[in-house]
Each structure stands twice: as structure tokens, then as C-alpha cells.
Amino acid sequence: MEGHDGDAALQDWIALLKPRVISLVVFTGLAGMAVAPKWPSVPVGLVIIACICVGAGAAGAINMWYDRDIDAIMKRTRVRPVPGGRVEPISALVYAVVLSVASVILLWLATNLLAAGILAFSIFFYGVIYTMWLKRSTPQNIVIGGAAGAFPPMIGWAATMGSLDVLPVVMFAIVFLWTPPHFWSLSLYACKDYESAGIPMLPVVKGARHTRWQIVIYTFILGAVSLVPSMVGQCGWFYTVCASLLDLGFIYYGLRVLFDKQDEKGNSLTKDKPARHAFRYSLAYLFFLFCGLLIDRVLLA
Ligand code: HEM
Numbered sequence: 001m002e003g004h005d006g007d008a009a010l011q012d013w014i015a016l017l018k019p020r021v022i023s024l025v026v027f028t029g030l031a032g033m034a035v036a037p038k039w040p041s042v043p044v045g046l047v048i049i050a051c052i053c054v055g056a057g058a059a060g061a062i063n064m065w066y067d068r069d070i071d072a073i074m075k076r077t078r079v080r081p082v083p084g085g086r087v088e089p090i091s092a093l094v095y096a097v098v099l100s101v102a103s104v105i106l107l108w109l110a111t112n113l114l115a116a117g118i119l120a121f122s123i124f125f126y127g128v129i130y131t132m133w134l135k136r137s138t139p140q141n142i143v144i145g146g147a148a149g150a151f152p153p154m155i156g157w158a159a160t161m162g163s164l165d166v167l168p169v170v171m172f173a174i175v176f177l178w179t180p181p182h183f184w185s186l187s188l189y190a191c192k193d194y195e196s197a198g199i200p201m202l203p204v205v206k207g208a209r210h211t212r213w214q215i216v217i218y219t220f221i222l223g224a225v226s227l228v229p230s231m232v233g234q235c236g237w238f239y240t241v242c243a244s245l246l247d248l249g250f251i252y253y254g255l256r257v258l259f260d261k262q263d264e265k266g267n268s269l270t271k272d273k274p275a276r277h278a279f280r281y282s283l284a285y286l287f288f289l290f291c292g293l294l295i296d297r298v299l300l301a
């Protein structure tokens with residue numbers, strides 16, 4: 001049956017914002033805000049978080065509007081509100097654009113142009129550059145596109161300080177380098193879906209074995225960069241210990257992906273169990289790394 005918006009429940013409008021994904025995005029924005037030397041008042045702090053939340057969600061809705069053709073093909077995404085026929089494409093687009101504009105203007109009014117500008121740029125980067133261009137054209141899509149998801153710590157910091165500094169830029173670099181092992185772990189076990197939808201994700205184009213190596217390489221690079229805050233005197237022993245342990249964990253999970261039992265093409269013979277574990281670990285890694293930074297800079301300072 002042809003759907004119309006009357007069929008959409010509140011949960012569909014919420015689902016368009018990719019709430020589970022943005023929960024971690026928003027946490028990184030909160031961390032960026034809280035590790036800055038100056039804190040906003042509680043109401044302004046809440047507005048900053050709300051704007052990052054709505055802006056990131058709106059970018060997700062632009063992605064779901066544009067990707068409705070491929071989302072309808074992939075098992076994981078075919079029940080989403082637009083391909084599921086519960087929200088009209090045009091309604092999803094209007095909703096996404098209104099929320100994008102509203103979040104940027106509100107952040108500008110409540111804080112400053114720098115924070116609002118970075119928010120606007122990240123929405124544009126995820127909704128347009130990644131979704132409409134990179135995702136369908138290059139296996140490096142998520143490496144470059146991952147920048148969008150890495151901006152929130154800079155937004156949080158800039159919103160309170162009105163400027164940027166070394167730490168928010170290093171936090172950007174951490175999320176940026178974390179994204180490839182995060183996504184490529186998932187892409188190993190979602191490879192068939194991406195292949196059937198014609199998306200040139202790394203394992204589809206270069207194969208599973210190459211992707212396994214890339215995951216391990218990025219966990220090492222991420223490990224080095226995650227220790228930069230300690231090296232440049234931006235935090236103390238607590239963060240250094242947390243980061244080192246979390247890094248060892250990520251390298252361990254990456255190596256398990258590399259040495260998974262596989263056929264001659266590198267395809268898993270274990271239903272990609274190690275890749276599933278590495279994906280789940282990636283979420284815990286980023287959450288606890290930024291918790292460590294927060295505790296170090298806020299509670300132990
Ligand atoms: C280009 C960058 C990224 C890509 C391609 C990507 C891709 C994905 C995909 C395909 C999923 C499966 C979720 C679903 O079924 O809807 C996922 C889950 C998730 N991603 Fe990412 N991700 C990216 C960046 C990020 C960033 C920057 C964050 C947060 C800082 C993040 C946090 C999460 C979380 C929390 C989940 C789990 C959601 C759940 O439990 O359902 N991702 N990611």
C-alpha cells in the first residue's frame with residue numbers, strides 16, 4: 001500500500017534522526033563542551049547539547065531521505081520510515097531541512113557564529129558531501145565522510161569558548177581516526193547488503209582481507225593519536241592509563257578480526273564473530289575514552 005504521513009507514528013519521526021547513533025555523537029559534543037576551561041550556564045549548556053542533537057539528527061534525516069532507494073534494498077535498513085512507506089520522501093526532506101536550519105540558527109543566537117558555522121558545515125558534510133557524493137562513489141567514502149561525525153567536540157568547545165584550541169582539534173582527530181575501524185568492522189558482516197545495493201564500501205571493492213588489514217592499521221594510528229592529549233600536556237595520568245588500556249583492547253579486537261578463520265578470499269568462516277565484537281568494542285572505546293578525558297580534566301584537575 002502506498003504510504004502517507006498519516007501512517008507515521010511519533011517513533012518514525014524520531015527514527016529519522018538516527019537516535020541511537022547520535023546519542024554517542026552528542027556525548028562527544030558534550031565532552032568537547034565540558035573539557036573546555038570555561039563552562040556555559042546550565043540553560044545555555046542545554047541549548048548547545050539540544051542543537052548538536054537536533055542538527056546531527058537532521059543530517060541523519062537528510063541521509064535517510066536521499067538514501068531511500070538503497071535503504072529499500074538493504075535488509076538492515078528496509079524498514080526505515082521512508083522505504084517502509086510510513087513517511088513521504090518530501091515530508092522527510094522538509095523535516096530535515098527545517099530542523100537543520102533551526103538548530104544552526106538557535107546555536108548561533110545562543111552562542112556564537114563559529115560553533116553554528118561548524119554545525120552547519122558538519123550537517124552539509126554528512127547530508128550532502130558524504131551521502132550524495134562520497135558514499136556511492138569511492139571506497140574511501142567513510143574515511144573522508146567520517147569528518148562530519150568528528151566535528152561535535154569542536155562544536156561543544158567553540159560554543160563555550162568562541163574559539164578553538166589544540167584539545168578540541170585532537171578530539172576531532174580521534175573520532176576521525178576511530179570511524180574507519182568502527183564502520184569497517186560492521187561493513188565486514190554487512191558486506192552482502194552493501195554489495196546488493198551497489199555501494200562501493202571497502203570490503204565490496206577491495207575484499208575482506210584488505211579490509212581486515214585496514215582495520216588493524218587504523219587501530220594502531222588511533223592508538224598513537226589518542227595519546228596526543230597526554231603528550232601535549234592537556235591531561236594527566238588518569239586519561240593516559242584509560243587511553244592506553246582502551247587502545248590495547250582495540251588493537252586486540254582488530255587483530256582478532258585479522259586472524260579470524262577465513263577462506264582463501266578472506267571471507268569469514270565464523271559468521272564474522274570477531275568483526276561483530278570489534279564493532280561493539282568500538283562503541284565502548286569512544287564512550288569510555290571520552291569519559292576518561294572528562295574525569296581527568298573535570299574531576300581530577
Ligand atoms: C562516516 C561515518 C560513520 C559511518 C559510515 C557509520 C556507520 C554506522 C552504521 C552503518 C551503523 C549501524 C547502525 C544502523 O543500523 O543504523 C552504525 C552504528 C552506530 N554508530 Fe556509526 N558510523 C559513522 C560514524 C559514527 C560516529 C561519528 C559515531 C559517534 C560518535 C557513531 C556512532 C554509532 C553508534 C552509537 C552506533 C550504534 C547504533 C545502534 O546501536 O543501533 N558512528 N554506524
Ligand SMILES: CC(C)=CCC/C(C)=C/CC/C(C)=C/COP(=O)(O)OP(=O)(O)O
Nearest residue numbers: 021025055056059060063122123126148149
Ligand atoms: C553534527 C553532525 C551533523 C553530525 C553528523 C554525525 C553523524 C550522524 C555521523 C554519523 C554518520 C553515520 C551514522 C553514518 C552512517 O552511515 P550511512 O548513513 O551510510 O549508514 P546507513 O547505511 O545506516 O544509512
